[in-house]
Every structure is written in C-alpha cells, then in structure tokens.
Amino acid sequence: MxxxxxxxxxxxxxxxxxxxxxxxxxxxxFNVAGTFHALANRCPHGGGPMCKGTVGPLxxxxxxxxxxxxxxxxxxxxxxxxxxxxxxxxxxxxxxxxLALKPYAVAVEAGAELVKGPYVAETFPVSxxxxxxxxxx
Numbered sequence: 013m014x015x016x017x018x019x020x021x022x023x024x025x026x027x028x029x030x031x032x033x034x035x036x037x038x039x040x041x042f043n044v045a046g047t048f049h050a051l052a053n054r055c056p057h058g059g060g061p062m063c064k065g066t067v068g069p070l071x072x073x074x075x076x077x078x079x080x081x082x083x084x085x086x087x088x089x090x091x092x093x094x095x096x097x098x099x100x101x102x103x104x105x106x107x108x109x110x111l112a113l114k115p116y117a118v119a120v121e122a123g124a125e126l127v128k129g130p131y132v133a134e135t136f137p138v139s140x141x142x143x144x145x146x147x148x149x
Contacts, residue, residue, distance in 0.1 A: 021120060024048070027085050031063045039116055042067070042099050044086055049099050050116035051088070056104070057111060060092035067099070088113075 018032040024043045031053060032039050038053035040063040053063045066089045069081040087096050087105065096105040097113045104111035 015119075021048075027067065029063055029067065038063075040088075041118065042088070044099055047100075048118045048120060050118045051097070051099065051102050052114035052116075054113075055090040055092065055095060055097075056113065057090065057095045057106075058092050060090045062088055062090060062097070062113060065089045065091040070096075070105070 014035075016034045018034065018039075018041060019030050024030045024041060026043050026045055029040050029042045032041060038061075039050050040053050042049045042051070051062065053061055055062050067085055068087055068089065069084040070087050071079050072082055073079040086099050088099050089096050095107075095111075097103065098105065102113035102115040104113075
C-alpha cells in the first residue's frame with residue numbers, strides 16, 4: 013500500500029468533495045464536518061460516477077408522509093439511479109448486505125511532517141540572466 017498526497021485541507025471545504033485519480037483509480041475525497049473520507053467513484057449497482065451525485069442527509073420515515081432528516085451531509089446519492097451510500101463507510105443504504113463503495117484510508121498530516129520524507133523531489137538550479145530564465149539540467 014502506498015500513500016499519495018491528493019489535496020491540502022483547505023482545498024476541500026466542509027460539505028464538499030474533490031475527485032482525484034490515484035494510480036488510474038478515480039476516488040472521491042469528501043469533507044464531512046471536518047473529517048475526511050475517500051470512496052471509489054464508481055457505483056457498485058450500475059457503475060455510475062458517484063462524485064457527480066448529491067451529498068445530503070439520511071431521510072427516515074416511520075409512517076407515510078412523515079419523515080425526518082438525519083446525519084446531514086453524510087450520504088452520497090448516485091446520479092444514475094439514486095442509490096444512497098454512507099460516506100463514512102461506503103455501505104449501501106439500499107442493499108447493505110451486498111453493496112458498498114470501496115472506501116480508502118485517509119489521513120491528514122501537517123506539511124512539516126510530510127517534508128521529513130520519504131519524499132524527495134528532484135530540483136534544478138535556476139538563474140536569471142538578462143531577463144531570461146534559465147534552468148540547468
């Protein structure tokens with residue numbers, strides 16, 4: 013398993029998501045009330061692009077016509093067929109025994125900690141001569 017830096021915390025506001033591609037996989041990174049979660053961008057029901065769906069609450073009803081909204085901003089609805097998935101776990105709300113979005117582990121780390129490695133960027137000396145920028149290779 014390898015770690016990939018996909019965004020800074022400020023790039024994904026609470027309630028928002030960012031679609032990223034990591035090793036050829038499209039992954040949606042969601043900020044749910046300051047906690048980040050990552051899910052595959054492919055609905056296991058019909059293959060829909062999950063990140064084009066809507067994020068909203070869980071709707072519960074005990075009797076027809078009376079409903080309440082719970083867990084606002086924690087459910088992702090597929091844009092193709094409306095199937096709902098829990099953003100925190102990837103679990104399907106429509107068929108919890110059989111379907112789930114693939115979740116990915118997410119960690120938020122201070123930039124200073126990331127600088128410690130193991131990442132090493134290749135750098136090149138740069139000089140400015142008579143209003144031209146030169147890169148030495």
